Amino acid sequence: MVNMKYLDDSLKRRLIFVIGKGGVGKSTLAWALAEALDRVDRRVGLVSFSPFMSAREGRIAFHSLETLGCFREYALRVLRFDRVFDAIFENPLLKAFVRAAPGLSSTVLAGKVWDLVERREQDTLIVDMPSSGHSVAFFRSLLAVAQLFPTGFVREQTRRILDLFLSNDARFDLVCLATELAVTETCELYAELSNLARFSFGFTLVNRCLPNTRPVPHLHEEGSGGQAFAKRCLIMFERQESLIRDLGTIPLPLLRVGYAFQTDPALELSKRIVDPQS
Amino acid sequence: MISLIDHRIVLVAGSGGVGKTTLSAALAVRFASLGFDTLVLTVDPARRLAQALGIDSPDGETTEVPLAAKGKLWASQLKSARVLDSLIERITANADQLRRIRENPLYEAVCSSLSGSHEYAAIERILEFVLDRRFSKIVVDTPPTESAVDLLSAPSRMMEFMDSSVSRWFMGKGRFLSGLFHRGAQLVLKALRLVLGSDFFESFQRLMNDIQGLERGFKERNSRLLETLRSPECAFVLATIATGERLEEARQFQHVLQKEGIALRAIWINQLEEPAPELPGDSFCRDPALSAWHDHQRRIHERQSSIVENYKSFGLPVVSLPCLDTAPSRLADLSLMGERLIE
Numbered sequence: 001m002v003n004m005k006y007l008d009d010s011l012k013r014r015l016i017f018v019i020g021k022g023g024v025g026k027s028t029l030a031w032a033l034a035e036a037l038d039r040v041d042r043r044v045g046l047v048s049f050s051p052f053m054s055a056r057e058g059r060i061a062f063h064s065l066e067t068l069g070c071f072r073e074y075a076l077r078v079l080r081f082d083r084v085f086d087a088i089f090e091n092p093l094l095k096a097f098v099r100a101a102p103g104l105s106s107t108v109l110a111g112k113v114w115d116l117v118e119r120r121e122q123d124t125l126i127v128d129m130p131s132s133g134h135s136v137a138f139f140r141s142l143l144a145v146a147q148l149f150p151t152g153f154v155r156e157q158t159r160r161i162l163d164l165f166l167s168n169d170a171r172f173d174l175v176c177l178a179t180e181l182a183v184t185e186t187c188e189l190y191a192e193l194s195n196l197a198r199f200s201f202g203f204t205l206v207n208r209c210l211p212n213t214r215p216v217p218h219l220h221e222e223g224s225g226g227q228a229f230a231k232r233c234l235i236m237f238e239r240q241e242s243l244i245r246d247l248g249t250i251p252l253p254l255l256r257v258g259y260a261f262q263t264d265p266a267l268e269l270s271k272r273i274v275d276p277q278s
Numbered sequence: 279m280i281s282l283i284d285h286r287i288v289l290v291a292g293s294g295g296v297g298k299t300t301l302s303a304a305l306a307v308r309f310a311s312l313g314f315d316t317l318v319l320t321v322d323p324a325r326r327l328a329q330a331l332g333i334d335s336p337d338g339e340t341t342e343v344p345l346a347a348k349g350k351l352w353a354s355q356l357k358s359a360r361v362l363d364s365l366i367e368r369i370t371a372n373a374d375q376l377r378r379i380r381e382n383p384l385y386e387a388v389c390s391s392l393s394g395s396h397e398y399a400a401i402e403r404i405l406e407f408v409l410d411r412r413f414s415k416i417v418v419d420t421p422p423t424e425s426a427v428d429l430l431s432a433p434s435r436m437m438e439f440m441d442s443s444v445s446r447w448f449m450g451k452g453r454f455l456s457g458l459f460h461r462g463a464q465l466v467l468k469a470l471r472l473v474l475g476s477d478f479f480e481s482f483q484r485l486m487n488d489i490q491g492l493e494r495g496f497k498e499r500n501s502r503l504l505e506t507l508r509s510p511e512c513a514f515v516l517a518t519i520a521t522g523e524r525l526e527e528a529r530q531f532q533h534v535l536q537k538e539g540i541a542l543r544a545i546w547i548n549q550l551e552e553p554a555p556e557l558p559g560d561s562f563c564r565d566p567a568l569s570a571w572h573d574h575q576r577r578i579h580e581r582q583s584s585i586v587e588n589y590k591s592f593g594l595p596v597v598s599l600p601c602l603d604t605a606p607s608r609l610a611d612l613s614l615m616g617e618r619l620i621e
Contacts, residue, residue: 023294215571219565220564225556226557226564233568261580
């Protein structure tokens with residue numbers, strides 16, 4: 001399934017964004033990569049913006065980022081007085097403002113990601129991004145804010161963040177499924193992101209791929225269940241291959257990830273990343 | 279047991295990639311063939327489905343779908359990109375206020391990034407159609423959310439932003455000086471300006487000033503909206519697939535609905551694989567590739583079946599739907615699918 005280049009390249013990065021349409025298995029693949037890096041003794045952190053994600057057992061540092069908490073952390077550095085700050089933070093107005101102010105949420109969350117990387121408590125940070133539309137909005141508002149405001153805190157933050165995000169230390173991976181809808185959306189996503197800025201893209205991961213063999217219908221008796229099943233499998237396989245060819249418009253190395261059947265799919269896939277023969 | 283047929287409005291919720299749009303369309307076609315005049319409201323549908331429904335026109339108008347059925351079928355497509363914009367347009371008092379709002383450099387950013395604005399505008403749009411008595415059934419394909427739960431929290435997040443007591447703090451100086459002077463407010467504003475830089479802060483303050491007065495419109499619509507969602511004429515259905523992640527999300531969705539006083543009426547589990555067939559004994563010797571496929575199919579089926587059992591423990595009607603080889607491109611395919619959704 002996954003070749004060694006995936007692991008090797010991941011070892012060279014400090015920040016890896018996992019991006020894709022909803023329901024393609026981004027979180028599972030993000031955790032799988034984190035587990036794989038952990039297996040080869042890298043210090044790994046996983047960042048999630050979803051309030052429903054929780055830490056897994058083991059050594060991987062889990063960071064669940066939420067706008068308000070990250071904003072508090074930032075503001076504290078600027079204001080310096082905890083007492084003043086806490087008085088302000090009990091104010092519902094401020095909470096509403098931070099959640100609603102355009103671009104602020106992206107800046108604050110991205111700023112925290114930047115900070116986690118700079119602190120170097122982990123060698124590699126993997127970011128499980130929200131589904132495609134939300135991810136594009138995240139990066140777009142970050143760039144918009146940088147352009148809209150020539151001075152001030154927000155500008156200062158975005159410049160440092162973009163320096164890191166656009167460097168070779170960062171990598172952007174796309175996760176896809178071999179379905180028509182997912183392939184179309186992944187191609188659009190790639191186009192939109194590469195129009196925004198010169199991000200350093202890594203791999204297109206096609207999740208839940210079928211077995212990589214071709215059944216041969218004519219080996220089975222005419223009209224037998226074996227022939228019918230072989231024909232059906234072959235049709236499914238050819239359809240998958242044709243969709244994967246469509247993904248070829250994205251100029252990135254493509255990795256096929258097979259199904260995971262166990263109750264812990266991330267763990268199962270991480271073993272395959274470290275040892276592709278398994 | 280109450281069936282979906284007893285409700286006028288059916289909201290189909292779920293994450294992206296579960297086939298929500300297709301299932302919503304299938305239900306609508308089924309309603310029409312049972313003799314109900316039905317509207318299906320869908321958000322950015324896949325091209326082929328849009329063509330099957332006859333709504334590939336770019337204008338997004340409500341169009342009648344040519345269907346040989348007892349009831350009529352209309353389809354309306356919501357362009358998620360400009361929904362907030364059109365909402366603001368409808369509730370602004372005059373052209374001048376609208377122009378000022380649109381000219382603010384932050385407005386574009388508000389439209390694209392204000393959390394929950396798309397979800398909010400989509401469910402808000404239901405109100406218009408609810409009042410239209412031409413439709414005896416309305417099926418809403420809700421916008422794909424990261425998590426189904428986001429959809430429901432959107433109105434309250436939007437209200438938090440629009441709430442007059444909150445926006446008042448940001449209004450122009452005039453208001454602060456005229457008696458609303460408040461030490462806490464001044465402290466907050468000062469701190470924010472310091473943290474954010476003055477250009478960002480002032481742009482935002484101007485925008486809030488211009489939006490002033492809109493909050494009443496939002497508030498009114500919001501309370502009518504919640505009333506509609508809680509009323510017995512409205513039913514929520516969760517469209518999902520048999521993966522561990524979606525199962526967990528379904529649990530949370532049911533929980534959130536309960537807190538809001540809304541009942542979940544059914545769970546539709548889509549994209550289920552068939553069990554691996556029994557094959558003649560020598561099949562695998564003849565064709566070694568087939569054994570990998572057979573094993574694959576068997577394991578997927580086993581995993582999915584155990585997840586389906588978990589969904590059944592919710593105590594709700596569960597409909598299992600097979601994985602289709604191709605996305606349905608004809609009304610006949612949708613009609614067939616719809617029959618499984620309503621007995």
